[in-house]
Amino acid sequence: MSQPNKVLQRLLLPRAGSLLPLVLLGVLTGVIASLVMMSFLVLLNGVLGSLNGDNLEDFESLAWYWQLGLPLAGSLLLILLYRLTPPASWSVGLAYVLERLQFGQGRIPAATIGFQFVAALIALGSGHSVGREGPTVHLGAGIASQIGQLSGRPPSQLRLLLGCGTAAAISAAFNTPLAGVLFAMEVVLMEYSLLGFAPIIAAAITASALTGALLGEHAVLAPVSLSLASYQDIPGLLLTGLWVGLLAALFQRLVLVFVRLPLKARALRLLLAGAVTGALALAAPQVLGSGYDTINAALGNQLPWLLLLGILGAKLLATAAAIGLGVPGGQIAPTLMLGACAGGVAGALLPGTSDPALYALLGMAAMMSAVLHAPLAAIATVLELSLSAEAMLPAMVVVLGANLLCQHGFHLPSLVITQLRVRGQELQTHPLRTALAQRYLSELADLSLVEWNGEGPLPRTEAHALVVHRDQQYYLLKPAQLERNITPESLESLLTPARRLQLLERDMSLLQALRTLSGEDGAGFLVPVRRGRGLVTRGRLVRMLTEEGGLY
Incomplete structure (x- = not known):
């Protein structure tokens, strides 16, 4: 791991559930998203200004052949962009962000951010009937995802950071911090939570203030005063x-x-x-x-x-x-x-x-x-x-x-x-x-375990659990309950299906875990974590789901 990444983690990871690191990450997301969105707006306004003059959206003043040909030219440029870029970078937009939230643990590849930036410039600059909001959400959420991955945040907090990126990007692009916060929580995260408000608001106001300070007023609609007469x-x-x-x-x-x-x-x-x-x-x-x-x-x-x-x-x-x-x-x-x-x-x-x-x-x-x-x-x-x-x-x-x-x-x-x-x-x-689909086993994992292949003397350990690896299967045993002079025969009698653990190659949501455990008698899961493997037992999962505040 690079030195900057280690420094970032020391600064921002005092406690997995702490609010302050999330607020700091929200502010950082707001700063970076604001800078990216300002670059996007300057480039887009430059393209539109070269076509339409000071009234950037005045496509009506163009000659008929421009009105007919401009969207076609934009389509040709988009086709060329798709030909020159790898397929892994092609997924873009608000729908893709929601997909990564639910099915991708909030991880948005960096390549898609660059592709969305360029593709949106082409589409918007050539007069296609689309808006900048979908690309804005993707750019902000993608930046937040990269920051969260570099700082080693767990999936549920990575998901929250995507909300921060969304709010920051919308606030920077339209100078609408409240709308950015509500859009992030209502459309992207699809929930309101007390934990989420502080970091998302921090990201929104940071982005709005920084963009306003550097670009000045950039409202897209003229203020009006309208009210109900009767x-x-x-x-x-x-x-x-x-x-x-x-x-x-x-x-x-x-x-x-x-x-x-x-x-x-x-x-x-x-x-x-x-x-x-x-x-x-x-x-x-x-x-x-x-x-x-x-x-x-x-x-x-x-x-x-x-x-x-x-x-x-x-x-x-x-x-x-x-x-x-x-x-x-x-x-x-x-x-x-x-x-x-x-x-x-x-x-x-x-x-x-x-x-x-x-x-x-x-x-x-x-x-x-x-x-x-x-x-x-x-x-x-x-x-x-x-x-x-x-x-x-x-x-x-x-x-x-x-x-x-x-x-x-x-x-x-x-x-x-x-x-x-x-x-x-x-x-x-x-x-x-x-709620269950948005939180993952790695957030509950117990790292205090020792693995043993069942051969040789029983390891002396004060770990909470002993994981026995035998015939490509993993079993959970409690060290305090084992005899020191255990024989192969007595060990074999302990390795029952009820003590079997599932070895996961990647993290699993709590919803998937509950569905898996409901169909078998296994003891729990071995989950990949940053420091190797972590253990999530059936009992630990039940306790975390039933105790107050357990999900965080």
Whole structure:
């Protein structure tokens, strides 16, 4: 192990469950994620500025052949990037981060971070209908994972650090620390915990403060002041929520249509995504890019409802094509634009005394919430971006209607879970099973053991356990219960199936361990740890699960 790694571990590993080391790691994650995100934003803004001038998202001013050809050119560059990089680096995005959390012990390979950085620059710079949020989450979580691995954190704390990286990256990219914290806990970790709040908040405020100090104000939406004019408009808000929820369900169905197209070659899928986006841009150039300029126009009540409706239809198709066909970008910014357009249409057509622009703002929260099943993160994102706290109550009403229709009317999971299911990966969503799946045997391992091959004199040891290796099987014996002059015959009588240990080649979650033990009479597991092997007995596992605070 290198000297810097040893120093890092001495500083940050006083106790496995200590909060202070996690907060320090959160701050470190915030600093590094902020620097990486600033580099990403500077490069992206440079690319967009060279195309669109000072108004970075102004793809509408480009000539028609640029609007048609730019997404196709981006697809060609992405194809070249895939050809020049190893397959191990190709997995990217929010869905991949959730996959590594549940199935990969929170370990994100460094190669995927670099690939995501470059691929997102190409996709966003060429006008594909994707957002920067998915890549942002991957970059932040990947950085946090690398920091956690270098500092030797156990899997459950490594998982928490991914939440820190997520919050830090979102805070740095959008100057929205509260939304970053809520997104990390609601969408990525899928739980709220007292242990997690402190390090995740530390990462978010560190990243936001550092980015603000170095880049200054970098808000993507213009601040607005919108509020509910009368409580008599609440029925209209409920209708708006149902309308947005219906569009969210349609959007998910369209994504699945493109995912299931019978095109196996990645190159053909990327070219089709570019062609669909370019063709739609000829009719509605607002579909190009993340669409923050269109959102600002909708919030300013500058677009007629017929134009908003046309943009909404084109953006639905372009975004579903980009996500379903595998363009390496995020889905949050496009969903915000879809919600703004849908809300703007509702505000123009529904009777009421509230500003129609209010409905555009509320539609953004409702669409993001319905697609990702993240109501608190969606409300915080929209309110922090717009600085319109007066919209809190109506936002909750619209989000409620949209979520009810999507989750209980159409029984749709979040888009991220849908993407993983298509790949054959089913995330645990039951609270108890989720908690057990996110913690690992190595965190419970007892290192006080001695191994003996059963030959020669019995080893003299004060260790808690004696592990006997015999005929490629491992057995657990208690040294105090053994005779000193043990014979091969008497030893053989002790090596029963009830004393057998499973030798694991890699760590196992508590959920997997319980499922394994429920089907046999074994004594427990030998688990790989940093210093060799650790022992987790059946009794120790039961005690840790039943004692208060045992999981930590």
